[in-house]
Amino acid sequence: MARDGCENSSVGIQVQLRRANTVFRFVALGYPLLLGAFAFDSLLRPAWAAVLVVVLLGWTWLATEWYRRRGYEPKALYADLAVTVGAVAASSWVLERAGGEVPVSVGPWMAGAVLAWAAAWGRRSGAVAGAVVAAAGMVFRGGVHSSTVNEAVLVVLTGFAAGHLVRLGVVAEQRMREAAERNAAARERERLARDIHDSVLQVLALVQRRGAEIGGEAAELGRLAGRQEEALRALIRSASYRRPLDGQRDLRELVGRHEGPDCTVAAPATPVLLPAETARQFAAAVASAVDNVREHCPASTRVWLLVEDEGDAVQVSVRDDGPGFAPERLAAAAADGRLGVAQSIRGRIRELGGSAEIVSAPGEGTEVEMRVPRVEADSGGAGGDARRGR
Numbered sequence: 594m595a596r597d598g599c600e601n602s603s604v605g606i607q608v609q610l611r612r613a614n615t616v617f618r619f620v621a622l623g624y625p626l627l628l629g630a631f632a633f634d635s636l637l638r639p640a641w642a643a644v645l646v647v648v649l650l651g652w653t654w655l656a657t658e659w660y661r662r663r664g665y666e667p668k669a670l671y672a673d674l675a676v677t678v679g680a681v682a683a684s685s686w687v688l689e690r691a692g693g694e695v696p697v698s699v700g701p702w703m704a705g706a707v708l709a710w711a712a713a714w715g716r717r718s719g720a721v722a723g724a725v726v727a728a729a730g731m732v733f734r735g736g737v738h739s740s741t742v743n744e745a746v747l748v749v750l751t752g753f754a755a756g757h758l759v760r761l762g763v764v765a766e767q768r769m770r771e772a773a774e775r776n777a778a779a780r781e782r783e784r785l786a787r788d789i790h791d792s793v794l795q796v797l798a799l800v801q802r803r804g805a806e807i808g809g810e811a812a813e814l815g816r817l818a819g820r821q822e823e824a825l826r827a828l829i830r831s832a833s834y835r836r837p838l839d840g841q842r843d844l845r846e847l848v849g850r851h852e853g854p855d856c857t858v859a860a861p862a863t864p865v866l867l868p869a870e871t872a873r874q875f876a877a878a879v880a881s882a883v884d885n886v887r888e889h890c891p892a893s894t895r896v897w898l899l900v901e902d903e904g905d906a907v908q909v910s911v912r913d914d915g916p917g918f919a920p921e922r923l924a925a926a927a928a929d930g931r932l933g934v935a936q937s938i939r940g941r942i943r944e945l946g947g948s949a950e951i952v953s954a955p956g957e958g959t960e961v962e963m964r965v966p967r968v969e970a971d972s973g974g975a976g977g978d979a980r981r982g983r
Contacts, residue, residue: 610712610759611665614705615657622649624700641687645680649702652676656705665713670706674722677706678729685733703730703744707752716756723752797822813892824850842872844907848900851883855893860900865907867967874941875909875965878949881937882911882961890915905967906947912960917953938963 626646656676659669684699703726711719727745731737797818804815843864852858867875879898886896894915901908938961942949947965 610708610755610762611657611660614708614712615661617708618653618657618702618705621701621705622646622653624702638687645683645687649680649699652680653702653705656709660709665709670710670713673706673709674725677703677726681726681729682733704748704751707748708755711752711756712759714756715760716753719752719754719756720749721752723749793825797825820853823853841866842869844872844875844909845900847872847876848879848898848909851880851896851898856883856896856898858898858900860898861902863902865900865902867907867965871945871965871968874945875907875963878938878941878963879909879911881941882963886911886913886915886959906964907967908962908964910960910962912958914958917955917957917959919955920953923951 656669656673659666663669680699681703704723707719707722707726710722724745726748727741730744731741734741801815801819801822804811804813804818807815844867845860845865849858849860883896883898886894890913894913897910897912899910899912901910938951939949942963942965945965946968947963949961949963951959951961953959
């Protein structure tokens with residue numbers, strides 16, 4: 594059964610529609626009651642007509658209580674539709690009139706189950722439920738004629754229209770909730786940015802200044818503190834920090850934090866958008882490659898980062914002019930349990946569905962080439978977010 598994506602619809606819109614449907618169903622019982630009362634003298638089985646009205650009243654109360662306590666369970670919805678079809682069938686005999694006239698209809702009450710299906714599962718399911726009820730009316734109430742055709746059109750359109758309104762309501766609620774979460778997150782990040790500026794950044798600036806004044810090893814600590822201050826300032830100014838819930842990240846911003854006197858970053862002029870988690874993991878692998886250069890190479894070693902957007906994939910190259918190393922050293926390091934390259938770089942890129950190649954030779958520097966494909970998917974997680982805007 595088609596469910597239009599409404600099976601997981603927001604509780605708020607379903608609760609409101611369920612309450613409205615409850616009022617509608619009880620009010621709609623007045624139609625067969627009043628019509629039966631006016632045509633009471635012409636009914637062939639007036640006692641059974643009274644029984645039918647009592648049964649409809651009892652089921653309406655039972656169904657609404659079931660929905661109120663358990664929600665739109667599939668078994669409740671199917672039972673509701675079955676009882677409605679049964680009521681339509683019974684009305685052809687119970688509400689039969691003398692002279693061969695068309696039996697009295699249960700009228701708008703039959704739309705209650707259709708509205709429940711539409712609220713639970715969407716417009717296609719609402720239209721299908723309406724078609725089932727309409728078909729029952731034609732089968733049991735004298736075939737195709739003006740009365741049954743009018744009822745068929747009304748119940749099918751009611752199911753489709755109600756399901757469409759549910760869909761619109763769910764989308765509106767989701768957007769409002771996302772907007773509220775985005776605004777709350779933005780306010781919290783603004784507060785954190787102020788706190789970081791008033792405390793951490795000032796401390797890092799002080800360490801950098803005092804380290805330069807003292808000299809020696811303190812100067813190196815001051816240089817590292819200055820680099821971290823620059824990276825932190827770039828972070829709190831970046832769009833990735835200001836808009837944390839848009840589902841996309843610009844890889845240029847995340848990689849660009851490494852730019853400095855000893856690191857050059859080259860990237861496209863346009864944003865290189867990736868799903869948030871994919872971009873974060875990719876940037877972490879790049880950071881590991883840069884950290885390896887700073888940890889294992891002389892302080893004068895320069896680093897070049899190149900970001901390339903190939904459309905269906907994104908590639909980042911990390912190249913340095915350090916002393917390099919023999920290719921077999923990576924295998925030896927992994928065998929000794931030193932898994933920095935194996936896990937921090939290759940492991941992350943492999944989890945993203947990409948590949949990482951490391952090329953080095955003694956005296957010729959090192960180049961780490963990481964390539965990650967863009968994966969179109971609906972699920973979250975690394976590499977799993979749908980890429981919007983392409």
